[in-house]
Amino acid sequence: MGFLYAHAVLMCIGFLFLLAGFVIARFMKRKLWWLTIHKACGISGASCAVLGFCAVFLDIALARGQHLSIPHSYVGIAAVILAVAAPVLGLMQFRFREHIRAVKGLHIWSGRIALILMLINIMLGLY
DSSP states (O other), rough: OOOHHHHHHHHHHHHHHHHHHHHHHOTTTSSHHHHHHHHHHHHHHHHHHHHHHHHHHHHHHHTTSSSSSSSSHHHHHHHHHEEEEEHHHHHHHHHHHGGGGHHHHHHHHHHHHHHHHHHHHHHHHHH
């Protein structure tokens, strides 16, 4: 049961980091520090989401339960994948300058969709 609480806490912290990264990118671009903090928030949020996923996976495995048995689990996997994809794509836009517009668009939308899915999934998990 301890891993289940760790899952909930890590996912909520991950959501808050990603939300902070969004707010910083959206409203703080005039500050010199915005990109550094935005990157840190994205990487921290994705890391917490992955750790939260690992915690619940371990909890279910130890209880000999069935994985992917409720909608919360499917939405959660999609959210974690997008939460990881967003910072990866964000870093890629600095590596592949010739494709910056496409990569930047994917980065922005994967982050936004990850946030929405995480919020929906937090509500599903509480329900």
